[in-house]
Amino acid sequence: MTTGDVDYYGLDELLAEDERMTRASVRSFVEREVLPVIERCHAEERFPTDLVPRMAELGVFGANLEGYGCAGLSNVAYGLIMQELEAGDSGLRSMASVQGSLAMYAIWRWGSEEQKRRWLPEMAAGRAIGCFGLTEPDHGSDPGAMETRARRDGAGWVLSGTKRWITNGSISDVAVVWAKDGETIRGFLVEKGTPGLSARDIKGKFSLRASITSELVLEDVRVPSSAILPEARGLGGPFSCLNQARYGIVWGAIGAARTCYLTALSYAKERTQFDRPLAGFQLVQAKLVHMVSEITKGQLLAWRLGRLKDAGTMRPEQVSLAKRNNVGVALEIARLARDVLGANGIVNEYPVIRHMLNLETVNTYEGTHDIHTLIVGRDITGLDAFGIG
Numbered sequence: 001m002t003t004g005d006v007d008y009y010g011l012d013e014l015l016a017e018d019e020r021m022t023r024a025s026v027r028s029f030v031e032r033e034v035l036p037v038i039e040r041c042h043a044e045e046r047f048p049t050d051l052v053p054r055m056a057e058l059g060v061f062g063a064n065l066e067g068y069g070c071a072g073l074s075n076v077a078y079g080l081i082m083q084e085l086e087a088g089d090s091g092l093r094s095m096a097s098v099q100g101s102l103a104m105y106a107i108w109r110w111g112s113e114e115q116k117r118r119w120l121p122e123m124a125a126g127r128a129i130g131c132f133g134l135t136e137p138d139h140g141s142d143p144g145a146m147e148t149r150a151r152r153d154g155a156g157w158v159l160s161g162t163k164r165w166i167t168n169g170s171i172s173d174v175a176v177v178w179a180k181d182g183e184t185i186r187g188f189l190v191e192k193g194t195p196g197l198s199a200r201d202i203k204g205k206f207s208l209r210a211s212i213t214s215e216l217v218l219e220d221v222r223v224p225s226s227a228i229l230p231e232a233r234g235l236g237g238p239f240s241c242l243n244q245a246r247y248g249i250v251w252g253a254i255g256a257a258r259t260c261y262l263t264a265l266s267y268a269k270e271r272t273q274f275d276r277p278l279a280g281f282q283l284v285q286a287k288l289v290h291m292v293s294e295i296t297k298g299q300l301l302a303w304r305l306g307r308l309k310d311a312g313t314m315r316p317e318q319v320s321l322a323k324r325n326n327v328g329v330a331l332e333i334a335r336l337a338r339d340v341l342g343a344n345g346i347v348n349e350y351p352v353i354r355h356m357l358n359l360e361t362v363n364t365y366e367g368t369h370d371i372h373t374l375i376v377g378r379d380i381t382g383l384d385a386f387g388i389g
């Protein structure tokens with residue numbers, strides 16, 4: 001038994017009926033359509049693109065956005081969707097996060113009316129895929145130092161630079177590309193097939209193998225003036241999108257942790273050593289208790305953050321605290337579960353090693369664990385330690 005719920009504190013009572021229903025439908029999708037194929041996708045280093053229309057049907061893409069064909073669900077419902085997807089695989093949740101919280105949100109928040117009408121309904125329906133190009137080969141945690149340039153050229157713009165580690169990159173119909181016009185960071189919508197734009201997949205990943213990660217090269221890519229996100233200026237543009245995606249990760253990571261915990265619990269009850277089930281040893285119980293405690297705390301953190309977001313009072317630093325905590329504990333839980341499974345913990349007969357490897361990426365992207373430490377540290381002390389070792 002590796003699917004199902006962990007609700008040690010009766011947290012279901014905190015959810016509205018429609019939020020529970022949303023969760024149930026996505027959970028059933030994951031159990032029936034994702035789990036049977038995900039190990040193979042992971043082995044073959046490919047994303048199950050045939051699941052995109054089903055995800056769209058379930059309202060997964062841009063679920064918490066209003067209008068333009070989006071589902072307009074509460075942020076808690078959106079979080080529960082991310083949790084169920086990531087209980088299946090972090091790569092699946094990454095695809096949905098990038099589509100909804102990074103690419104669609106960028107257009108929804110910073111785009112022109114024309115851009116919104118053109119892209120959002122298509123993206124919500126899964127007919128168009130988006131990606132978000134912020135990171136560069138030499139600039140990850142410090143995107144303000146990006147080298148990609150945007151220069152005005154007549155009525156349009158010319159973009160040049162390289163973006164790396166871009167989820168959905170090679171399957172995208174539209175790339176949100178962040179580039180510097182002088183010293184100001186601006187966002188551009190670059191359509192697939194635009195001359196000068198090329199995407200190359202990064203192979204050989206040990207983590208997030210069932211997710212597409214690409215390098216985008218922009219060689220004098222000419223885009224019309226209508227391609228610029230008119231409202232976004234400075235790092236606030238991309239950071240506002242990252243904040244949405246990080247929020248989803250807060251929930252998602254607990255989904256991956258839940259799968260690892262349930263697998264370890266079930267395994268420990270069934271496997272016998274020294275004439276008793278592993279679950280009957282104190283040291284094993286200590287590991288299982290640590291897992292369920294951290295999952296329960298993580299669930300509470302996610303739920304409270306969701307209600308703050310629904311109330312419009314959530315602060316980015318609160319998202320940082322929760323992303324840092326929930327991904328950190330999820331990774332720890334995955335490693336503990338891997339340990340409880342012994343040698344069986346390293347094979348793909350069980351989902352644990354896949355989740356463990358995936359969570360290494362989740363710990364790094366959308367702001368590393370340590371970058372979120374610095375964000376919360378600055379918030380509580382008033383002192384910026386970013387440039388200090």
Ligand SMILES: Cc1cc2nc3c(=O)[nH]c(=O)nc-3n(C[C@H](O)[C@H](O)[C@H](O)COP(=O)(O)OP(=O)(O)OC[C@H]3O[C@@H](n4cnc5c(N)ncnc54)[C@H](O)[C@@H]3O)c2cc1C
Nearest residue numbers: 132133134135140141165166167208361365366368370386
């Ligand atoms: C599978 C995958 C998918 C991704 N998808 C996307 C995507 O869709 N779009 C996108 O734009 N990016 C994406 N990324 C990139 C991701 O956001 C970056 O990897 C992340 O921001 C970290 O940057 P970096 O890898 O360059 O590490 P670095 O910034 O080089 O950091 C390396 C280490 O140094 C530490 N460090 C950095 N600065 C400091 C400091 N000031 N103080 C203390 N420690 C510090 C970090 O915490 C980390 O431990 C993805 C990455 C992966 C692995």
